[in-house]
Amino acid sequence: MTTPATTATREADADWLAPTATGPLDATVEVPGSKSLTNRYLVLAALASGPGRLRGALRSRDTELMAAALATLGTRLTDDARTDATAAGADPDWLITPAPLRGPATIDCGLAGTVMRFLPAVAALADGPIRFDGDEGARVRPMGPVLTALRALGVSITESGAVGHLPFTVTGRGSVRGGAVDVDASASSQFVSGLLLAAARFEQGLTVRHIGATLPSLPHIDMTVQLLRDAGVTVDDSRPAIWRVAPGPIAARDVRVEPDLSNAGPFLAAALIAGGTVRVPGWPATTTQPGALLPQILERMGATTRLDGDVLTVTGTGVVHGLDLDLHAAGELAPTLAALAALGDSPTRLRGIAHLRGHETDRLAALAIEITRLGGQVEQTADGLVITPRPLHAATMRTYHDHRMATAGALLGLRIPGLLVENVATTAKTLPDFPGLWRRMLAR
Incomplete structure (x- = not known):
C-alpha cells in the first residue's frame, strides 16, 4: 500500500x-478476462488431480505473477498457441500440469493481493521453505490474519519484516493436517478465499470461521466457493460467516474465464x-x-x-x-x-x-x-x-x-x-x- x-x-x-x-x-x-477468476482458476488448476486448460485468461501483471509463482513451486504452465482464438489475435490458452509442490523458492507478489494472500496456504503444502516478498507498496498491505490462521494449523512461518506483513517465509512439510480455524477478514475477503482454495488438499479439510466485525466483498468469497464446487469440492456455507471444505480431489478442468x-x-x-x-x-x-x-x-x-x-x-x-x-x-x-x-x-x-x-x-x-x-x-x-x-x-x-x-x-x-x-x-x-x-x- x-x-x-x-x-x-x-x-x-x-x-x-x-x-x-x-x-x-x-x-x-x-x-x-477477469483477474479475480483467472487467479483463482490458476490456483485450483495447480492443485488439481490432472492437467487442465484455461481459456480467455487475463494476461496482466497480477496474473503473470500468479503463474510465475506457481511455476516456481513446481507447476508446469505452457501456452497453447494452436487455438482458433489465438489465430484471431487473442492470447493463447494456458495449459496447467500439476506437480508436487517444492521449495526452496521465492515468490514475487508484486502488488497483487491475490498472490500474497492466496499462496501462503498453497506454500504450506510444499516441501521446503517458500519466501514471499513484493513491491515496496506491498510490504504495508495487511497479511496478519492469514499468517495467524496458518500458524494455528501448525504451519511454520518466519517473518523477516514488520509483523503481519511481507516479507515472510512459509516452511512447508508437504502436507497440512487441517481442522478448524478462526480468521478476522474485516480488512479483506481474500484472507478467507486464500484458505478455502487450498483447503480440500488438507488432510482433514478445513472449517474457516470469520470472527471480525465486518466482512467486505462477500461476492468474492461466493466466487471462490462456486469455483470450488465446480471443481468437485464439497463446500458447506449454510451458516453465516462459516465455511466447511471437505478433503478430497480437485478436478482437472477445461474452463473459460x-x-x-x-x-x-x-x-x-x-x-x-x-x-x-x-x-x-x-x-x-x-x-x-x-x-x-x-x-x-x-x-x-x-x-x-x-x-x-x-x-x-x-x-x-x-x-x-x-x-x-x-x-x-x-x-x-x-x-x-x-x-x-x-x-x-x-x-x-x-x-x-x-x-x-x-x-x-x-x-x-x-x-x-x-x-x-x-x-x-x-x-x-x-x-x-x-x-x-x-x-x-x-x-x-x-x-x-x-x-x-x-x-x-x-x-x-x-x-x-x-x-x-x-x-x-x-x-x-x-x-x-x-x-x-x-x-x-x-x-x-
Missing part, C-alpha cells in the same frame, strides 16, 4: 494526457459522462463477480442499460445523478463511481468501504486528495466518502501505483481538458493496453 502522503517519483513522460470526449460515444469494447466486469466499469461509465452508448460483449447472465452490480448502479446515476444476449449496452445523456450507495459488497467499483460523482448534479455518499484503506493505496484518502486537487470537494467518513460536485480544472492526478486511480483519472479527463494522469502504465496490473482501449472507444 502506497500512502497518499508519499511523494511519488515521476518522470515527465510517465504523465498521460487523458483524452477529452468531443461528442457522444458509440463504441463496443472487448474487455479482457468471464470478462472482468469491474474493469468494464470505466468504459461503461464513460457513456454517462460523454453521452452516447458503450457496449460490452460477453456479459454473463449470472455471475459471482461484484461488477455485476454495475448496471443497476449506473441506472441510478442516470443511465439506461440493456442486456441483449451477452451484450450489455449502457447509454447516457451526459448528466450524472448523485446517490447514497452502500458499496460493502463491491468496493472495487468505488474509484469509478467516485469519478462519476465528482461530475454529478448533486452530492454522493459512498458507504461500507473502510477496507479500501488497505488496497494498493489507501483509496479513500487518495480519491479525496486527488479529486480535491482538481477543484472538487470530498470528505472522508469512517467508512467511505461524501463527494460534493464543484467546478473542476486540469491538474496532474496522482495514482499511487493503483490501477483503479488511473482509470478514475481517465474518466475525469473526459470532461476536463488538459488533465494529466500519472503513471497510467500501472493499469497493466489488471488491464493491458488500457490507453489504447480508451482511445479506440473515443474514436468510434
Whole structure:
C-alpha cells in the first residue's frame, strides 16, 4: 500500500494526457478476462488431480505473477498457441500440469493481493521453505490474519519484516493436517478465499470461521466457493460467516474465464459522462463477480442499460445523478463511481468501504486528495466518502501505483481538458493496453 502522503517519483513522460470526449460515444469494447477468476482458476488448476486448460485468461501483471509463482513451486504452465482464438489475435490458452509442490523458492507478489494472500496456504503444502516478498507498496498491505490462521494449523512461518506483513517465509512439510480455524477478514475477503482454495488438499479439510466485525466483498468469497464446487469440492456455507471444505480431489478442468466486469466499469461509465452508448460483449447472465452490480448502479446515476444476449449496452445523456450507495459488497467499483460523482448534479455518499484503506493505496484518502486537487470537494467518513460536485480544472492526478486511480483519472479527463494522469502504465496490473482501449472507444 502506497500512502497518499508519499511523494511519488515521476518522470515527465510517465504523465498521460487523458483524452477529452468531443461528442457522444458509440463504441463496443472487448474487455479482457477477469483477474479475480483467472487467479483463482490458476490456483485450483495447480492443485488439481490432472492437467487442465484455461481459456480467455487475463494476461496482466497480477496474473503473470500468479503463474510465475506457481511455476516456481513446481507447476508446469505452457501456452497453447494452436487455438482458433489465438489465430484471431487473442492470447493463447494456458495449459496447467500439476506437480508436487517444492521449495526452496521465492515468490514475487508484486502488488497483487491475490498472490500474497492466496499462496501462503498453497506454500504450506510444499516441501521446503517458500519466501514471499513484493513491491515496496506491498510490504504495508495487511497479511496478519492469514499468517495467524496458518500458524494455528501448525504451519511454520518466519517473518523477516514488520509483523503481519511481507516479507515472510512459509516452511512447508508437504502436507497440512487441517481442522478448524478462526480468521478476522474485516480488512479483506481474500484472507478467507486464500484458505478455502487450498483447503480440500488438507488432510482433514478445513472449517474457516470469520470472527471480525465486518466482512467486505462477500461476492468474492461466493466466487471462490462456486469455483470450488465446480471443481468437485464439497463446500458447506449454510451458516453465516462459516465455511466447511471437505478433503478430497480437485478436478482437472477445461474452463473459460468471464470478462472482468469491474474493469468494464470505466468504459461503461464513460457513456454517462460523454453521452452516447458503450457496449460490452460477453456479459454473463449470472455471475459471482461484484461488477455485476454495475448496471443497476449506473441506472441510478442516470443511465439506461440493456442486456441483449451477452451484450450489455449502457447509454447516457451526459448528466450524472448523485446517490447514497452502500458499496460493502463491491468496493472495487468505488474509484469509478467516485469519478462519476465528482461530475454529478448533486452530492454522493459512498458507504461500507473502510477496507479500501488497505488496497494498493489507501483509496479513500487518495480519491479525496486527488479529486480535491482538481477543484472538487470530498470528505472522508469512517467508512467511505461524501463527494460534493464543484467546478473542476486540469491538474496532474496522482495514482499511487493503483490501477483503479488511473482509470478514475481517465474518466475525469473526459470532461476536463488538459488533465494529466500519472503513471497510467500501472493499469497493466489488471488491464493491458488500457490507453489504447480508451482511445479506440473515443474514436468510434
